[in-house]
Amino acid sequence: MKKHKSDLVVVGAGAAGLFASIHATELGLKVLTLEKNEYAGKKLFITGKGRCNVTNDSDIGNFINQIYPNGKFLYPAFKNFFVDEVISFFEKQNVPLELERGGRYFPKSNKSSDIVNALVNRCKSLKINILYNSKVINILSENNEIFGLEYESNNTKFQVETKKIILCTGGKSYPLTGSTGDGYNFAQKLGHTIIDPKPSLVxxxxxxxxxxxxxxxxxxxxxxxxxxxxxxxxxxxxxxxxxxxxxxxxxxxxxxxxxxxxxxxxxxxxxxxxxxxxxxxxxxxxxxxxxxxxxxxxxxxxxxxxxxxxxxxxxxxxxxxxxxxxxxxxxxxxxxxxxxxxxxxxxxxxxxxxGFANAIITNGGINTKEINPQTMESKIIKGLFFAGEIIDLDAKTGGYNLQIAFSTGWLAAM
Ligand SMILES: Cc1cc2nc3c(=O)[nH]c(=O)nc-3n(C[C@H](O)[C@H](O)[C@H](O)COP(=O)(O)OP(=O)(O)OC[C@H]3O[C@@H](n4cnc5c(N)ncnc54)[C@H](O)[C@@H]3O)c2cc1C
Structure with missing residues (x-):
C-alpha cells in the first residue's frame, strides 16, 4: 500500500469540504482533499435548479428557527462565518450575489457553475491538493484518536498518515452526486450514533x-x-x-x-x-x-x-x-x-x-450531541471533525442548507 502524510485530510469536495479545505489552508495547514467523483461540487452544480440559492438574508435567530432538529447547535458556527462572510467570499472571487424574493441569494449570473468555479479556483490559487476519483474506504483510529485513513484510486489502495480528518461526505440524498452515506458508516464504526437518515424536502x-x-x-x-x-x-x-x-x-x-x-x-x-x-x-x-x-x-x-x-x-x-x-x-x-x-x-x-433519489436534503445523520458545537470535533474520537449535511441538521428551502455546509466547514477548519 502506498503511503503519504498530511496535516489534515478533508473527505469530500462538496460545499462543506471545499470551504473547509480553503479555510484550513488559509490558516496555514497542509491539506489533502479526497473526492470520489471525477470533479468537485457535483451536487452544487444542480442546486437551485442550476442557479444555486447560496444563502438567505435572515438574521441568526431566524436562521436557527428554520433548522431542525437542533438549530441552536449552529450558533457558534454562524457567529464565526455567516451570510455577510459568504457574500463577501464570493464577491472577492468576482461572483457577486443578488437578493431575490424570500431573502434568497443567488449569483447575479444565475449560474451555479460560477459558484463551483469560484470555490475550485480559490483552491487552485491556494495550491490545495485535491485528489479526484479517490474514494475513502477506512478511517484509522487508536485509543479514540485519529491516526490516518485509507483510500482507493485507480484500483490502488493508499494510506495517509494524519491526526486530523474533516468528514464532509454529505447525506444520502441524490446519491448520483456522490452522497451515498459513506460518512455515516465510518462514524458509526468509530462509535458515533447515526440518527436514522430519511429523505426530506421531497x-x-x-x-x-x-x-x-x-x-x-x-x-x-x-x-x-x-x-x-x-x-x-x-x-x-x-x-x-x-x-x-x-x-x-x-x-x-x-x-x-x-x-x-x-x-x-x-x-x-x-x-x-x-x-x-x-x-x-x-x-x-x-x-x-x-x-x-x-x-x-x-x-x-x-x-x-x-x-x-x-x-x-x-x-x-x-x-x-x-x-x-x-x-x-x-x-x-x-x-x-x-x-x-x-x-x-x-x-x-x-x-x-x-425517496432519496429525489430528496433535496437528508433528515438525520451524526447526532449533534456527539459533536462539540464550538469546534465541530467529535466528542468520541479526537481529531475527527464533521461538516455539512452529514450532521443531523436540515432546513427548509431558501439557501439555509448551503449556509449550514459553509459555516460548519469554516468552523471545522478553524
Ligand atoms: C437538487 C438539489 C437542489 C438543492 N438546492 C439547494 C439550494 O439552492 N440551496 C441550498 O441551500 N441547498 C440546496 N440543496 C442542498 C445542498 O446541496 C446540500 O445541503 C449541500 O450540498 C451539502 O453539502 P455537503 O458538502 O455536506 O455535501 P455534498 O455537497 O453532498 O458533498 C459531499 C461530497 O463528498 C463526496 N464523498 C462522499 N463519500 C466519499 C468518500 N467515501 N470518499 C471521497 N469522497 C466522498 C461526494 O462525492 C460529494 O462530492 C440542494 C440539494 C439538491 C439535491
Missing part, C-alpha cells in the same frame, strides 16, 4: 388517482395543512405543483419532513388543500351565490372555470358527484355546501415519498 405520492390525468399544474397562493392521524400538525401557504400522482412545490417540500417521519411510523398522512385561503366559509358562500346568480343559465362544468384552474374541473366534477350539465340555477344549497367544502378542505391521502 415530493409526496398520492394514494388516490384524483390527479392522474394532470401532467403539470402549478397552484399559487393556496394553503396546505398536513394532517397526521387526522390532526392538523403543520400548515404552509404558497405554491403547490401537481404532476399526476406526485405532489411537489415549495409547500409540499416543506411539509415533507414531517410527512415522511409520520409515514415511517405507519401513521395516516393527508394533505388538505384550501384553494381559497383569502375567503372564509361565509365569504366564499356569498361569492358562489353571486357567481351562480350572475350565470344562472351556465352549466356547472363552465361555472367551475370561474372558481378553479381548468385542469382541476374534471377532478372536482368527479369528487362532487354533481352532473356537469346541471345549470347554475338548478344547484341547491346542499350542493353549494359540498362545493365550498371541497374548495376549502380538499383532502389528499399520501401513500409514500419519492
Amino acid at each position: 415530493s409526496l405520492i398520492c394514494k388516490d388517482n384524483f390527479f392522474e390525468n394532470i401532467d403539470n399544474l402549478t397552484l399559487k397562493n393556496i394553503k396546505a395543512n398536513l394532517m397526521i392521524d387526522n390532526k392538523i400538525c403543520k400548515c404552509e401557504f404558497g405554491e403547490l405543483e401537481i404532476q399526476g400522482k406526485i405532489l411537489l412545490g415549495p409547500v409540499i417540500l416543506t411539509l415533507s419532513r414531517w410527512a415522511v417521519e409520520a409515514l415511517e411510523k405507519k401513521q395516516k398522512v393527508d394533505i388538505v388543500i384550501d384553494f381559497k385561503p383569502a375567503l372564509d366559509y361565509e365569504q366564499l358562500n356569498k361569492r358562489l351565490i353571486k357567481d351562480f346568480n350572475e350565470n344562472s343559465k351556465t352549466k356547472f362544468e363552465n361555472l367551475l372555470k370561474l372558481i378553479i384552474p381548468i385542469k382541476l374541473i374534471p377532478v372536482f366534477i368527479k369528487v362532487l358527484e354533481i352532473d356537469k350539465n346541471k345549470l347554475a340555477n338548478q344547484l341547491n344549497s346542499n350542493e353549494r355546501k359540498k362545493i365550498i367544502q371541497q374548495l376549502k378542505e380538499f383532502k389528499i391521502s399520501i401513500f409514500e415519498n419519492s
Whole structure:
C-alpha cells in the first residue's frame, strides 16, 4: 500500500469540504482533499435548479428557527462565518450575489457553475491538493484518536498518515452526486450514533388517482395543512405543483419532513388543500351565490372555470358527484355546501415519498450531541471533525442548507 502524510485530510469536495479545505489552508495547514467523483461540487452544480440559492438574508435567530432538529447547535458556527462572510467570499472571487424574493441569494449570473468555479479556483490559487476519483474506504483510529485513513484510486489502495480528518461526505440524498452515506458508516464504526437518515424536502405520492390525468399544474397562493392521524400538525401557504400522482412545490417540500417521519411510523398522512385561503366559509358562500346568480343559465362544468384552474374541473366534477350539465340555477344549497367544502378542505391521502433519489436534503445523520458545537470535533474520537449535511441538521428551502455546509466547514477548519 502506498503511503503519504498530511496535516489534515478533508473527505469530500462538496460545499462543506471545499470551504473547509480553503479555510484550513488559509490558516496555514497542509491539506489533502479526497473526492470520489471525477470533479468537485457535483451536487452544487444542480442546486437551485442550476442557479444555486447560496444563502438567505435572515438574521441568526431566524436562521436557527428554520433548522431542525437542533438549530441552536449552529450558533457558534454562524457567529464565526455567516451570510455577510459568504457574500463577501464570493464577491472577492468576482461572483457577486443578488437578493431575490424570500431573502434568497443567488449569483447575479444565475449560474451555479460560477459558484463551483469560484470555490475550485480559490483552491487552485491556494495550491490545495485535491485528489479526484479517490474514494475513502477506512478511517484509522487508536485509543479514540485519529491516526490516518485509507483510500482507493485507480484500483490502488493508499494510506495517509494524519491526526486530523474533516468528514464532509454529505447525506444520502441524490446519491448520483456522490452522497451515498459513506460518512455515516465510518462514524458509526468509530462509535458515533447515526440518527436514522430519511429523505426530506421531497415530493409526496398520492394514494388516490384524483390527479392522474394532470401532467403539470402549478397552484399559487393556496394553503396546505398536513394532517397526521387526522390532526392538523403543520400548515404552509404558497405554491403547490401537481404532476399526476406526485405532489411537489415549495409547500409540499416543506411539509415533507414531517410527512415522511409520520409515514415511517405507519401513521395516516393527508394533505388538505384550501384553494381559497383569502375567503372564509361565509365569504366564499356569498361569492358562489353571486357567481351562480350572475350565470344562472351556465352549466356547472363552465361555472367551475370561474372558481378553479381548468385542469382541476374534471377532478372536482368527479369528487362532487354533481352532473356537469346541471345549470347554475338548478344547484341547491346542499350542493353549494359540498362545493365550498371541497374548495376549502380538499383532502389528499399520501401513500409514500419519492425517496432519496429525489430528496433535496437528508433528515438525520451524526447526532449533534456527539459533536462539540464550538469546534465541530467529535466528542468520541479526537481529531475527527464533521461538516455539512452529514450532521443531523436540515432546513427548509431558501439557501439555509448551503449556509449550514459553509459555516460548519469554516468552523471545522478553524
Ligand atoms: C437538487 C438539489 C437542489 C438543492 N438546492 C439547494 C439550494 O439552492 N440551496 C441550498 O441551500 N441547498 C440546496 N440543496 C442542498 C445542498 O446541496 C446540500 O445541503 C449541500 O450540498 C451539502 O453539502 P455537503 O458538502 O455536506 O455535501 P455534498 O455537497 O453532498 O458533498 C459531499 C461530497 O463528498 C463526496 N464523498 C462522499 N463519500 C466519499 C468518500 N467515501 N470518499 C471521497 N469522497 C466522498 C461526494 O462525492 C460529494 O462530492 C440542494 C440539494 C439538491 C439535491
